[in-house]
Amino acid sequence: MKKSDRLEKLFSLSNKLFMPFLVIGDPDLETSLALSEGLIRGGADLLEFGIPFSDPPADGPVIQAADQRALLAGMDTDKAFEFLKKVRAKTEAPIALLLYYNLVFRYGVEEFYRRAAEVGVDAILIADLPVEEARSALEAAKKCGIAPIFIVSELTSQDRLDKILEEARGYLYLVARLGVTGQQKEVSGNLFEVIERLKKKSELRIFAGFGLSQPEQVREVLRLGADGAICGSAIVGRIEENLGDASAMVEAVEAFCREMKAATIS
Amino acid sequence: MKEAGKFGPYGGFFVPEILVPILEELETATLEARKDPAFQAELSNLLSNYAGRPTPLYFAGNLSRELGCKVYLKREDLLHGGAHKTNNTIGQGLLARRMGKKKLIAETGAGQHGVATALVGALLGMDVLIFMGAKDVERQQPNVQRMELFGAKVRPVESGSRSLKDAINETLRYWTEHVRDTFYVFGTAAGPHPYPMIVRDFQRIIGDEARAQILEREGKLPSAILACVGGGSNAIGMFTAFLADEGVRLIGVEPGGLGLETPFHGATLSKGSVGCLHGSLSYVLQDSYGQIHEAHSISAGLDYPGVGPEHAWLKDTERAEYSAITDEEALDAFRWLARSEGIIPALESAHAVAQAKKMKLRAEDILLINLSGRGDKDLSHVARCLEEKGK
Numbered sequence: 001m002k003k004s005d006r007l008e009k010l011f012s013l014s015n016k017l018f019m020p021f022l023v024i025g026d027p028d029l030e031t032s033l034a035l036s037e038g039l040i041r042g043g044a045d046l047l048e049f050g051i052p053f054s055d056p057p058a059d060g061p062v063i064q065a066a067d068q069r070a071l072l073a074g075m076d077t078d079k080a081f082e083f084l085k086k087v088r089a090k091t092e093a094p095i096a097l098l099l100y101y102n103l104v105f106r107y108g109v110e111e112f113y114r115r116a117a118e119v120g121v122d123a124i125l126i127a128d129l130p131v132e133e134a135r136s137a138l139e140a141a142k143k144c145g146i147a148p149i150f151i152v153s154e155l156t157s158q159d160r161l162d163k164i165l166e167e168a169r170g171y172l173y174l175v176a177r178l179g180v181t182g183q184q185k186e187v188s189g190n191l192f193e194v195i196e197r198l199k200k201k202s203e204l205r206i207f208a209g210f211g212l213s214q215p216e217q218v219r220e221v222l223r224l225g226a227d228g229a230i231c232g233s234a235i236v237g238r239i240e241e242n243l244g245d246a247s248a249m250v251e252a253v254e255a256f257c258r259e260m261k262a263a264t265i266s
Numbered sequence: 267m268k269e270a271g272k273f274g275p276y277g278g279f280f281v282p283e284i285l286v287p288i289l290e291e292l293e294t295a296t297l298e299a300r301k302d303p304a305f306q307a308e309l310s311n312l313l314s315n316y317a318g319r320p321t322p323l324y325f326a327g328n329l330s331r332e333l334g335c336k337v338y339l340k341r342e343d344l345l346h347g348g349a350h351k352t353n354n355t356i357g358q359g360l361l362a363r364r365m366g367k368k369k370l371i372a373e374t375g376a377g378q379h380g381v382a383t384a385l386v387g388a389l390l391g392m393d394v395l396i397f398m399g400a401k402d403v404e405r406q407q408p409n410v411q412r413m414e415l416f417g418a419k420v421r422p423v424e425s426g427s428r429s430l431k432d433a434i435n436e437t438l439r440y441w442t443e444h445v446r447d448t449f450y451v452f453g454t455a456a457g458p459h460p461y462p463m464i465v466r467d468f469q470r471i472i473g474d475e476a477r478a479q480i481l482e483r484e485g486k487l488p489s490a491i492l493a494c495v496g497g498g499s500n501a502i503g504m505f506t507a508f509l510a511d512e513g514v515r516l517i518g519v520e521p522g523g524l525g526l527e528t529p530f531h532g533a534t535l536s537k538g539s540v541g542c543l544h545g546s547l548s549y550v551l552q553d554s555y556g557q558i559h560e561a562h563s564i565s566a567g568l569d570y571p572g573v574g575p576e577h578a579w580l581k582d583t584e585r586a587e588y589s590a591i592t593d594e595e596a597l598d599a600f601r602w603l604a605r606s607e608g609i610i611p612a613l614e615s616a617h618a619v620a621q622a623k624k625m626k627l628r629a630e631d632i633l634l635i636n637l638s639g640r641g642d643k644d645l646s647h648v649a650r651c652l653e654e655k656g657k
Contacts, residue, residue, distance in 0.1 A: 059439075
């Protein structure tokens with residue numbers, strides 16, 4: 001199946017969606033693959049994967065620690081692509097990458113997207129690449145049929161939103177709470193207004209992420225109008241809590257995924 | 267953004283979406299302040315009467331006799347706060363006030379930028395929070411005490427290499443969480459646009475003064491200028507006024523650590539490759555996949571695996587040259603300047619002094635060394651290092 005088709009097919013069903021996040025290779029490649037399978041069994045509609053980076057300024061302590069674990073276990077970009085190929089063999093769910101620009105730049109932007117497409121990646125979000133700097137990445141994404149994903153927040157101005165909407169494909173990643181990634185008790189107060197503003201301007205699906213750690217928060221962002229919820233730190237936190245016991249880890253992550261997915265239905 | 271913030275292919279603003287609006291706001295405030303006579307008058311008044319500008323250009327007679335040519339020192343060590351950093355923090359502090367921000371945050375390596383931010387916070391009545399690598403908190407204790415005396419909070423950073431790189435990561439994270447009321451006083455001419463431009467413009471007074479001073483004293487320009495380069499703010503501040511003077515060699519001196527043949531150095535321009543760190547494209551120390559290496563230097567202020575984007579461009583265009591000085595050579599220069607001129611340089615600045623010793627010089631040469639800071643903060647660290655080496 002072609003990359004963009006996987007997203008389109010999923011979006012053609014009008015379900016609310018859940019996308020969990022893992023750092024590839026955390027705590028090691030083998031366990032990471034078992035965790036991905038757990039997420040698929042747990043009902044993940046899409047899978048979002050991070051390639052670990054030594055210096056992740058948009059991430060809180062939980063994902064920083066996951067990056068460190070993965071790097072210490074020998075993770076690198078080529079191994080990440082091999083891993084994604086294995087995940088793709090097991091699922092037709094869309095796969096998104098979330099990573100930092102230096103990894104893409106150093107690999108060669110065009111080569112990175114070509115390789116990503118080859119292993120079955122559907123969407124790429126580069127956390128520190130605002131639309132103004134994204135020209136070569138956008139060209140590469142287009143060429144490979146990969147959806148370029150952009151983050152929007154309540155602070156994004158109208159001008160810049162227009163610029164972003166011109167280039168964004170797949171879905172929009174809406175920051176549910178200003179800050180870095182991490183588990184939070186509350187979502188931002190004016191999320192509703194932001195979603196309204198986006199819906200007026202764009203047909204793209206809106207996924208809310210950053211700080212979502214409980215099923216109740218998933219229900220809340222979906223009630224406010226988001227089409228999907230993304231959860232990273234709360235999943236990675238369950239990896240951290242179960243280090244040293246891979247089967248307990250997979251079980252905990254799968255159970256949590258199931259709980260979060262259920263919140264998109266009820 | 268109104269400008270792309272590029273130096274050749276380098277620079278730009280590679281930051282998470284949440285930070286783009288605040289950087290736009292900062293750019294607008296900066297461009298307006300440039301043209302605002304009231305802002306410029308207040309800046310100029312504080313630089314003169316609070317910080318002590320102009321700083322002297324000192325003819326170092328003893329050094330000159332030893333090296334066999336004329337050596338001048340630009341005495342940024344005499345600036346209030348003890349280093350050139352105050353030029354920038356006064357400017358950015360005034361920008362913060364102009365933008366209505368209530369709180370200043372900053373990273374610091376050696377602690378000089380932290381001190382300079384803390385004193386400006388006290389001066390302007392703003393809360394200050396400083397992020398400092400835990401390793402640097404240990405080796406730069408006097409500066410921690412000074413920051414706290416000025417009323418700033420110092421938060422040790424335990425992640426990664428526990429030094430400047432990680433302090434910047436942590437400050438960026440904090441800023442992302444508190445972007446509405448907080449101003450990030452960036453310490454060096456690196457980071458995302460508009461910081462490399464802002465820091466250069468507030469630091470260029472070093473070179474502007476030095477150029478006028480040397481012309482007055484010698485009736486001609488120096489043959490070479492030496493400045494240490496970590497992120498590169500004192501160097502760019504010194505170089506900018508001389509960029510169009512083709513006969514003047516501009517030499518940036520990077521931290522060679524235990525030697526460029528080892529992995530333990532911070533010589534980003536000499537040994538690094540092009541990459542993206544802390545919001546701009548420049549040279550970085552990294553592996554083949556783009557994972558950032560830890561830097562090493564005896565001097566906390568130079569212990570950084572990145573460098574300002576304008577230096578990357580000056581290197582590529584060959585307008586400036588970049589060399590490296592080892593920890594040991596810097597230590598020697600630290601003592602050499604103390605003994606020969608009665609001046610204790612910061613370990614950072616000692617790298618620039620050490621470079622002078624290694625150059626082939628002719629009697630008609632005039633060297634201008636940017637003495638970017640004073641070394642009182644380094645005394646116990648240097649004593650420990652010398653003890654370890656059994657000297």
